[in-house]
Amino acid sequence: MATDPTRVPIKRPATIKTLADTTGYSIATISKALRGSPVVAPATRDAIFAAARAAGYQANARGMALRTGKTYQAAVLMPVTAADDYEWDGVEYTQILSGISQALEGSDYRMTVHVIRDAADGCEVARRIVAQGLADGLIFSGILAEDPRIDFLVDSDFPFVSLGRCRKPLAYAHVDIDNEWAAHAATARLIAGGHRRIALINPQRRLSYAMDRIDGFHRAFREEGLEASSDLVAEGDLSTRFGRQSAIDLMRLPKPPTAFVCVNESTTLGVLSALGSLGRRIGHDVDVIAYDDINVSAYFTPPITTFYQPIEVLGRALGQFLLRRMAGEGPQALRQVFRPTMIERQPDGMAVRPA
Amino acid sequence: MATDPTRVPIKRPATIKTLADTTGYSIATISKALRGSPVVAPATRDAIFAAARAAGYQANARGMALRTGKTYQAAVLMPVTAADDYEWDGVEYTQILSGISQALEGSDYRMTVHVIRDAADGCEVARRIVAQGLADGLIFSGILAEDPRIDFLVDSDFPFVSLGRCRKPLAYAHVDIDNEWAAHAATARLIAGGHRRIALINPQRRLSYAMDRIDGFHRAFREEGLEASSDLVAEGDLSTRFGRQSAIDLMRLPKPPTAFVCVNESTTLGVLSALGSLGRRIGHDVDVIAYDDINVSAYFTPPITTFYQPIEVLGRALGQFLLRRMAGEGPQALRQVFRPTMIERQPDGMAVRPA
């Protein structure tokens, strides 16, 4: 069959060899010039750059990858819960990815996302990424008190940044929220408002930040010479369903809580849903303070007091730190712990209520 | 400095050359055997496989990529809204990515996520992916009525699957929700309930599915011999803030709506927030029906009737279709349009209300 004359012949993209032909220099010189090596004369460098621009030259990532052993990929482990469930969960990851991507913009790195089902899966994926050299760096979250991924990666000297800290005194790059401080601040506010029976809706205790939150919760009581309402700590996944069920269970106790401290916006929604079903009114019968990282609590009815930290900012820090880590920088300076801002939307005090 | 004797020497991973040495076959035979080529004798194939397993051989992705020109990457364009905003938006993308990732599991493909700011950005990124061969296939959403990405990719014969359909009669693989049907069903239900002033909270009209929804909305009125309340169609981004502001504006009209049809869960939350602020009670003063793809509406107070389609399922279809497309299959059979399920949580009728 005859070739279609209207179809322009697909001209293969310019390579370093093409440029060598057009400029008359060797491929070695071309490569050095484009990488900005000082050994090549300024005049030839300019000529080569001009030729490269004219040819629309773009370095072939595969060739570079093979030669250098680098992948120019930053891997991110994204946790998702069981597949047949479809509960509202992990919604903040969109913002995390957005932040990381912003940080990577302008660099040569691209972002690959690896979905993981649980901690064990995450550990296996991390090992595979290192063993097969699937990426040059790694970002992950959901840090356990003793996280095997951190142990492994520190040990194999693989660049990574964690969103969250483990409880071992290791040197590694990380970004975190000051959960101890936030849980303390929320609890203290409720205690100051006259609450004594305060529920803590918390993640599973093996998660490092769950323990941080419990620490802060207890410290708030201790500082007032009170004993923490340990029987009111609910632990589970971060789904809306869990928040709802926990609140229902807690409100059925002989001495139910008068206030809730919630770990995130999705459990909060569940708690509000439960209290609504039970006919309890927020700010009248019960108070709720939440941590929020996607700024949604302002739209709850009624709006509630939250500790807010836009998580996209943490995502950006993660990406920036990873770039520096992949460039060879040590982990010492690459740590940042954010304190969320309190956004007061309710008085959160028992005293202000109409009898 | 002396090398640490406790440190095991990092043995470089097995390559095809290593296997050639240990087995005595040539690298060509090794390669053919591992790819399952029929030209190699069964006995040698078995021997080679055994040696590969023993050595823990894993094909080097970079070598393969360079030789074959393939990347073994499936790119996904993830839209995010303006960076300094942090409104709750795009939360469903976690589920989409999860679904795609599930479909890719077991294949040789990995998922790269490219964050895009707007339609123009998306177009540019798509072009770069094709031009630089950054991926072997592409998935994207937010399809415009006339989407330049689809035009371009169809024209360059690059494998892709879109989440949503454009309004041009082109042959391309896609997955979509039957938005015309869903908007019609929601509107018809409200009309049957006695509503005549119905507001439609919709995305920007340039989005293809925004037009689908308007079509369904109008058809529902037309079928009853009524005229659609076109003045009650609000168009904007899909943020909670937009939902809230739209509802406030609409309720201030001389003849405000008695019901709302909302495009997604985040705008719905905004509408409910607005109605709550204005003292209107859902199911008493006003009805709200929404489309929901992350199953969160059950937790609103009160729960509202929704059209529900778990978007992770669409994500899986996207991934499956892309794999087949990248394997060389034509786009004809790779189309699927999902009809969401109605979940009735309110009567949604004016007649049932107490006077």
Add this chain to the structure above:
DNA sequence: GATCGAAATAAAAACGTTTTTATTTTACTT
């Protein structure tokens, strides 16, 4: 028993880089 063809395997080339080593050119010193 030489010839042929098929089957099996080996050799070599190629993909596009970077980097090490080698060569040429230039500029300086004496």
Add this chain to the structure above:
DNA sequence: AAGTAAAATAAAAACGTTTTTATTTCGATC
């Protein structure tokens, strides 16, 4: 003007594959 060092460039090797082409082996045919 010869010698030398430095600067600039070129050549070649390497990264790990796949694929095309070449060679060997072996049984069957005449």
